[in-house]
Amino acid sequence: MQESPIRKLAPYAVAAKKSGKKIYHLNIGQPDILTPPAFMETVTNYSEKVLAYSPSEGIPELIQSIIQYYKGYEIDFEEDEILITNGGSEALQFSIIAIADAGDEILVPEPFYANYNSFCSAVDVNIVPVTCRAEEGFHLPLKSYIEGFITPKTKAIMVSHPGNPTGVVYTKEEVKLLCEIAIEHNLFIISDEVYREFVYDGLEFFSFANVKETEDRVVIIDSISKRFSACGARIGCIASKNKQLIAQILKLCQSRLCAPTLMQIGAIQLYNTQENYFKSVNKEYEKRRDIIYQSLNNIPNVICRKPTGAFYVIAKLPIEDAEDFSIFLLKDFSINNETVMLAPAKGFYSTPGLGNDEVRIAYILKEEDLISAMEILNKGLIQYLNNKNMLPK
């Protein structure tokens, strides 16, 4: 099993901090947005004297809250179609275990969230990458190209939508395309939609759960982590109209007894959060996205199509080795004793050799910090190219 690719740079970050440098972390997805106070208010008011197990499938009130939430997206789930999990992570792990056996294959548009590798390799399931390109904003390739990767061992297509690390939001046509493929080749679709609210430019989000024809093939992965900036609560869910599949995954849930009781109780209140919370958060991220996108496009020879979702973007830089460049920024560069930490993108590809010249940038810092960080990235790149004699004449 691979080590987390982002953690590889950690020792350089530690050394930089020790030397007194301030680091702008563009490398991680921990948002700075406040958790709605209703969460802690509820937790604080908990008065049971025994912190007991809760039902393996989740606390009924939380499941009801999530059913209501989905109705806002014109998705109808019933209570035996939703399971509460230890974050979106466990939701993914359990879905993979339920759908695929050792040796089976899952198609995943590449680049993809690096932990998909871990969830699959832990149970000897093979990810078959379907490469998407920075030049096309990481939108899906043609149907025939995708179908070329399907074998008798293929059990599912797994996507992050909106996309981590790409920021791509699939169009209605793309969603329907994958559903068509799923029907024709008898596949499941695991759709990781934890960034559902993070869609910009007035685009409408179209969920895989919105396609009636594939409702028994679609498994939705969800979480309160990003939606309500409550990453540390570890509350996610699995939702599917395929009651038989949910009944199988329930057995996995039963084996680990339950998700944290008190965090579920807090989560119930989060789902009562007002609509305007999402609007203001969304506006904030859209502003940050614009800063990053404009800054990147002001740097010569950087390729970056405008991302429309999540809070990540992948930029193709005019260099050979983005990991080497990221280490350079931490180790050998600073402006006013400040530098930036990037996530080299090769960890998000499983095809060897791809992504070496790309970085993922998370826009989870406030405006002024992002502006400073992008200034450092720009100057650092010029310096790096200069050092390598790679600057165009």
Added chain:
Amino acid sequence: MQESPIRKLAPYAVAAKKSGKKIYHLNIGQPDILTPPAFMETVTNYSEKVLAYSPSEGIPELIQSIIQYYKGYEIDFEEDEILITNGGSEALQFSIIAIADAGDEILVPEPFYANYNSFCSAVDVNIVPVTCRAEEGFHLPLKSYIEGFITPKTKAIMVSHPGNPTGVVYTKEEVKLLCEIAIEHNLFIISDEVYREFVYDGLEFFSFANVKETEDRVVIIDSISKRFSACGARIGCIASKNKQLIAQILKLCQSRLCAPTLMQIGAIQLYNTQENYFKSVNKEYEKRRDIIYQSLNNIPNVICRKPTGAFYVIAKLPIEDAEDFSIFLLKDFSINNETVMLAPAKGFYSTPGLGNDEVRIAYILKEEDLISAMEILNKGLIQYLNNKNMLPK
């Protein structure tokens, strides 16, 4: 994958409750002991505005608290030898994934905690049961008998010590016996010691981590759930002197990001709980154990050796089908409109046909309820045997 064997009776319990019967739950391991108030006090005082991810390996202060705790058992762990997990459940699942591949085998003394089946079958690892007998108080069989089950595919021996569902506490000699086997056959030992504090009759608990010769082969599974009656927090840990193994399991921890942040913060305070908390809890359970043990031995033809640990006992009843008897108690029997719910023990055996005449009783109710429950069990058994014409003349 099997359904949780205890859940099979759930519909009968629901029906009994609907009909107005009160049920004494002897079937589940949810203690009624109060969670030390320090937990909620700490959680309530949490003042961070963003509930953020914590380190994948666990919060350093919690790891330090656990290191101190183990010192009380003359066990020395260092900080890179402990990983915080989502309950003991995840600790078990991750240990199994790290140690065994699909098709490998793990020896487990039988009867065993039923979820071991789920953790293994989820990753296609096979449990090889080593049957222990009620007549011997579920102590281990001879060395040569155990060794007879070892094949080239055997990777580990997994035990619950003190034992769920048996209440057996292995002697120092038994612990050393398994360690000897582990060395001679190059095996790991996964020792689930979540009931470490629940040992009675002044017996001293001897941990698998107390054997120096096997320290690189032993993985300790632990949890705050039973120790501090904090089942709903879902905070467990994996501890091993085998740093290489811990480094591998850390990758699994990284893939699911972290255990719940706020519950870890509460757990730190639990580990500061005074010694006298354990003493009073221990005394309470010992009293309950005595009630159950004496009641069972007052029923003719019941076989039950005195259990010395955890809060379970397995009793062999003079009947053919304990599941049928458990359903009878829920469906067709009551005293003053009260009845009991038992856990048929066959779900704790993987050898077909074993345990059909046994039940597991959890002594997690207060004294007066236990006395009433055992009275109902006794009378119910007579009535059941009478109905079946099985009463001895």
